[in-house]
Amino acid sequence: MSKKASTHEFQAETKQVLDIVVNSLYKDKEIFVRELISNASDALEKLRRLQLTEKNVFDEELDLEINVSTDDASNQLTIQDFGIGMTKDELVENLGTIAHSGSKEFMEALKSEGDANEALIGKFGVGFYSVFMVADEVQAFTRTWNPNGDGQCWKSNGDGSYSIEAAEEQGRGTKMVIKLKEDFSEFAKEDRIKEIIRKYSAFVQFPVSVNGEKVNTVDAIWMRSKNEIKEEEYEEFYKFQSNDYEGPSMKMHFSADAPLEINALLFVPKRNMEKMGMFRNENKVALHCRKVLIDAEPKGLFPEWLRFLRGVVDSSDLPLNVSRETMQDSELLRKLNQVLTKRFLRFLREQSKKEEKTYLEFWSEFGLMIKEGAATDFTYREDLAKLLRFESTALEPGKLTGLDSYLDRMASDQKEILFLFGKSRESIEAGPYLEAPAARGLEVLLLTEPVDEYVMQAIREFSDKKIVSADSEDFELEEIEQKLKGRSLGKKQTKELCAWLKDSLGEKVSDVETGDRLIESPVCIVGGDGMGGPSGRRVMQMMQGMEGAMPAPSVKLQINPRHAIIKGLNGLKEKDGETASLIAEQLLDNAMASANLLDDPREMIARSYKALEKLAASGD
Ligand code: ADP
Ligand code: MG
Numbered sequence: 054m055s056k057k058a059s060t061h062e063f064q065a066e067t068k069q070v071l072d073i074v075v076n077s078l079y080k081d082k083e084i085f086v087r088e089l090i091s092n093a094s095d096a097l098e099k100l101r102r103l104q105l106t107e108k109n110v111f112d113e114e115l116d117l118e119i120n121v122s123t124d125d126a127s128n129q130l131t132i133q134d135f136g137i138g139m140t141k142d143e144l145v146e147n148l149g150t151i152a153h154s155g156s157k158e159f160m161e162a163l164k165s166e167g168d169a170n171e172a173l174i175g176k177f178g179v180g181f182y183s184v185f186m187v188a189d190e191v192q193a194f195t196r197t198w199n200p201n202g203d204g205q206c207w208k209s210n211g212d213g214s215y216s217i218e219a220a221e222e223q224g225r226g227t228k229m230v231i232k233l234k235e236d237f238s239e240f241a242k243e244d245r246i247k248e249i250i251r252k253y254s255a256f257v258q259f260p261v262s263v264n265g266e267k268v269n270t271v272d273a274i275w276m277r278s279k280n281e282i283k284e285e286e287y288e289e290f291y292k293f294q295s296n297d298y299e300g301p302s303m304k305m306h307f308s309a310d311a312p313l314e315i316n317a318l319l320f321v322p323k324r325n326m327e328k329m330g331m332f333r334n335e336n337k338v339a340l341h342c343r344k345v346l347i348d349a350e351p352k353g354l355f356p357e358w359l360r361f362l363r364g365v366v367d368s369s370d371l372p373l374n375v376s377r378e379t380m381q382d383s384e385l386l387r388k389l390n391q392v393l394t395k396r397f398l399r400f401l402r403e404q405s406k407k408e409e410k411t412y413l414e415f416w417s418e419f420g421l422m423i424k425e426g427a428a429t430d431f432t433y434r435e436d437l438a439k440l441l442r443f444e445s446t447a448l449e450p451g452k453l454t455g456l457d458s459y460l461d462r463m464a465s466d467q468k469e470i471l472f473l474f475g476k477s478r479e480s481i482e483a484g485p486y487l488e489a490p491a492a493r494g495l496e497v498l499l500l501t502e503p504v505d506e507y508v509m510q511a512i513r514e515f516s517d518k519k520i521v522s523a524d525s526e527d528f529e530l531e532e533i534e535q536k537l538k539g540r541s542l543g544k545k546q547t548k549e550l551c552a553w554l555k556d557s558l559g560e561k562v563s564d565v566e567t568g569d570r571l572i573e574s575p576v577c578i579v580g581g582d583g584m585g586g587p588s589g590r591r592v593m594q595m596m597q598g599m600e601g602a603m604p605a606p607s608v609k610l611q612i613n614p615r616h617a618i619i620k621g622l623n624g625l626k627e628k629d630g631e632t633a634s635l636i637a638e639q640l641l642d643n644a645m646a647s648a649n650l651l652d653d654p655r656e657m658i659a660r661s662y663k664a665l666e667k668l669a670a671s672g673d
Contacts, residue, residue, distance in 0.1 A: 058208075058218035064150040066160060067182075068213060073163075074182050075211050079174040082237065085183040086246065087253035089132045089229055092181060093119045094257045096136025096227060098346050100198055103137060111200045112225035119261045121250070123243045128233045130240050135226040138197040144207045144217055148181060148193065156180040161332050184229070185211035187237040194220050195227040256293045258344070273344040275318035275365045279306050291320045295337065295363040299323055302415055303408075304364075305400045313388060319364040319397060325418040327361070334360040342371040353386050356394055356433070358426035361419055366393065398436040405440065405455070413453065416442050424504050428511040438512050443472070444499040446487065450478055454498070456515045462496060469528060470520045472498040474506045474588055475649065484647040485574035486524045492572050493531060497523050510592050524648060525586030526579060530569045542614040542623055550623045551612065557637045563607045571613035576640045578608045578648040587648035608650070610641060635664050 063071065097117045104110060115135040122131045139147060151157055159179050174183070184191055193207040204223030209215035231240075239245050247263050254261060254269060261269045274282060274290050288300040295301075301320035308316045319338065327334050336359075340351040344367065355362060368389060405412040416423075420442065427437040442453040447462055459470060471490055475481035478499050490497050500506060509520050521527045542550065547567050554565040571577060578587055587608075612619050618640070626633040642657040651657065 058216040060214055060216045061145060061149060062214050063209075067149065067151050067156075070151055070156055070160060070179065070182055071185055071211050074174065074179055075185050077174055077186065079186065082186045083240070083249045084174075084253070085187055086132075086240070086249045088180055088183045090119060090121075090250065090254045090257060090261065093132060093134035093136060093227065094254075094259055096134050096138070097259045098136075098349075100135070100137045101345065102347075103198060107198075109200055110198050110225070111196070111202070115225055117259050119257070119259055120265075121246060121261065121263045123241050123246055123264060125238075125241050125243075128235070128238050128241045130231045130233060130246065131228060132231070133226065133228040135224075138202075138226050139193075139195045139205070140197045140199070140202050141205050141217060143197070144193070144195065144205055148207055149215065151180075151182075156182055158332065165329075182211075184231060187233055187240055188231045189234050190232040192230040193227060194223045194230065196220075196223045196225050198225055253293065256290050258346070273341075273367070275306070275316050275341075275367055276344060282306075287318075290318075291363065294339070294365065295320065295322065297322055297363075301363070302418075303404060303411060305397060307396060307400075309392070309396075313385075313392060314369045315389070315392065316367040317364065317393060317396075319362050319366075319393075321415060321419065322361065322363060323414075323418070325361060325422075328418060328421065336360050336362070338362050339365050340371070341365055341367040343367065343369050347371060351386070354390055354393070356390065356426065356430055358422045358430065359394065359397065361422060362397070394433060395436070398433060398440070401440055402436070413442070416440075416453070421502075421504070424502075424508045428504065428508045434512060438515050441508070443505070444478055444501070445496055446491070446499065447496040459496060459498065460516055460518065464494075467495060468519070470498070470515060470518050471495055471523045471528065472500050472505075472509055472520065473523045474500040474591070477501055485571060485577040485644070486647075488572040488574060489528075489530055489570045490523050495523075506588055506592050510589070522586060522588035524577070524579065525588055527586075532569065540615070540620075542620055546623055547612075547614045550614075550619070550626070553626050554610065554612070554637055557634045558610070558641055560607060561641060562610050565610045565612065567614050568611045570611055571616070574647075575613050575616040575618040576644045577611050578644045578650065579611045587650055591649060608645070608648075610644060632664075632667055635660065635667070639664055 097119070100110070101117055112135070117135060120133045122133075124130070151160060156179055159173060162173050174186075188211065190208065190210045194204065195207070196202060196204040204220040205217055206220040206223070207215060207217050233240055243264055247268050250261055250263065250268050256272065256274065257269055258271055258273070260267055260271060274286060287304055287306075291297065291301045291304070292299075300323070302323045303321040305317070305319045325334075326332065335350055336352065336355055337350055338354055339349045340347045340354055354366060366389065370385065401412070401415075404415075423437055423440050427434060427441060430437070438456055440455070442455055444450065444452070445454045445459065447459075448454055456470065463470075473481050473484075473486050475484065478501065481487065481499050481501075487497060500509070506522070509522070512520060514520055519527070541547075551565040551567060555562060558565070568579070570579065614620075618636070622633055622636055622640075625636070638660055639657070642651060642654075642660070645651040646654070646657070
């Protein structure tokens with residue numbers, strides 16, 4: 054050896070991961086085999102792609118394959134590939150830091166889970182570092198594909214540092230030599246390793262052999278015909294491809310010849326990691342052309358709001374030797390995106406009918422992303438609208454309905470689809486706005502997530518029916534024979550009271566009127582400012598980002614002339630103007646609170662004490 058070895062410290066975060074991995078009691082140690090085989094497979098895939106454009110590749114005659122050998126006597130395992138290999142700089146970058154997806158996701162999950170959860174190692178794989186669960190020492194012999202490079206040997210025993218020295222005899226690719234800890238001699242046994250590779254690496258697209266014997270069948274499952282594939286095969290493929298520890302919740306396998314030739318196998322995971330606040334999903338549907346991987350994470354293959362999808366798309370119409378960058382804004386990719394998105398939305402719709410339970414599980418995990426699409430993507434608005442689910446006054450709490458079923462239930466002369474937004478079903482039911490539709494026998498969708506109102510504003514209509522909030526002026530009330538609760542104030546008195554209220558409340562209201570909206574409640578907020586009502590106002594607030602950024606809105610107050618408080622107020626305004634004004638202010642605040650428009654309740658609380666004081670004083 055001419056050159057001396059250089060010693061390097063692992064990056065701090067890497068040390069942390071290593072420390073957790075080495076000391077973990079995680080029981081499925083065998084996953085390290087999966088991680089190393091998948092790295093070898095990645096390296097081969099990269100080389101295969103490179104060879105499409107690069108003619109000058111070192112050791113060109115070497116086959117794209119993975120060779121595993123076990124040495125029971127010296128308790129050693131070797132995994133070798135003829136992939137792209139690494140330069141010295143790449144060794145430092147790739148094995149000395151955790152800038153890479155596998156271990157990076159692990160780190161992020163670790164941060165959000167708080168402490169070192171054993172199960173996380175299984176979920177995220179930890180990538181290359183998982184080998185230190187079982188190894189006393191690991192040597193990575195490697196040589197880059199580039200003819201100008203040279204061989205290197207990286208070595209570490211998983212504590213704080215590693216060394217790198219020249220390894221002149223090393224050919225193209227990487228050879229991991231693993232000296233196993235005494236307790237883990239099982240991984241130096243041929244049968245055990247074969248079993249593990251069959252389990253985890255059945256879908257590796259390159260031949261894998263153990264001690265010279267081939268153990269996998271290279272097989273592009275997505276190109277095979279549906280009826281010869283078993284459910285378990287799909288599940289295993291999904292787990293392998295998405296690095297998930299559990300099976301998918303749904304899968305769609307389809308092929309088409311026109312307008313493009315496509316073979317696609319798409320999966321929806323059971324869980325939405327994004328919802329758990331871990332990280333943002335990235336598109337991980339791999340793009341292939343006749344089984345050759347073009348891009349594992351192509352941007353633009355699906356719309357953003359389908360970023361939870363996993364799987365493979367294979368199209369023979371793709372040009373093989375195109376760079377990823379030109380690929381990303383190609384017309385072809387846009388076409389693929391269109392065809393696939395349409396097809397997947399149709400699949401979801403079928404699923405929602407045929408497999409309602411599965412669909413509802415999907416909805417509770419990924420509904421938010423469907424809403425994201427409905428609110429932002431004009432192209433698919435109709436299809437997405439059909440997938441939305443909400444609670445409704447027509448159903449018991451917890452049950453959900455779609456807009457289709459709403460239409461089925463509604464009477465032929467009903468003009469609009471109605472909804473109301475509130476913090477919860479209970480709070481909507483307690484407010485004043487259900488009274489009018491309920492008295493007319495109209496169904497109201499109950500929306501409880503902040504984005505829901507925004508989504509409804511974006512969709513606007515469904516099957517030619519307008520979608521309106523039941524608290525807006527656009528909701529036209531039909532005259533009804535109201536079950537009058539007692540006597541109403543006379544027309545003239547009501548008019549006078551409205552005028553007095555407007556005068557007393559001043560700037561805070563744009564108008565005070567009487568109407569057919571109220572049955573049980575004394576007052577409510579309607580319309581005003583051309584925003585269609587409280588719902589429109591809240592959406593405006595949401596779009597403007599910060600609450601309270603808008604000047605305090607001036608609203609329209611509607612009163613119920615049959616209500617005891619209103620009748621009492623009418624008499625009081627003459628006898629005790631001061632108390633009457635206090636009550637008027639309080640009524641307005643209550644109405645604002647019912648409409649979810651009260652930003653700061655402190656003023657209202659102070660006033661309500663004053664009112665209570667007056668009441669209590671009569672007993673003094
Ligand atoms: P990930 O595979 O998620 O990127 P790993 O921890 O498994 O993370 O691997 C880290 C990096 O080390 C890889 O991204 C790759 O660049 C490099 N690497 C690992 N194994 C090999 C190999 N056999 N051949 C070439 N590069 C490799
Ligand atoms: Mg990896």
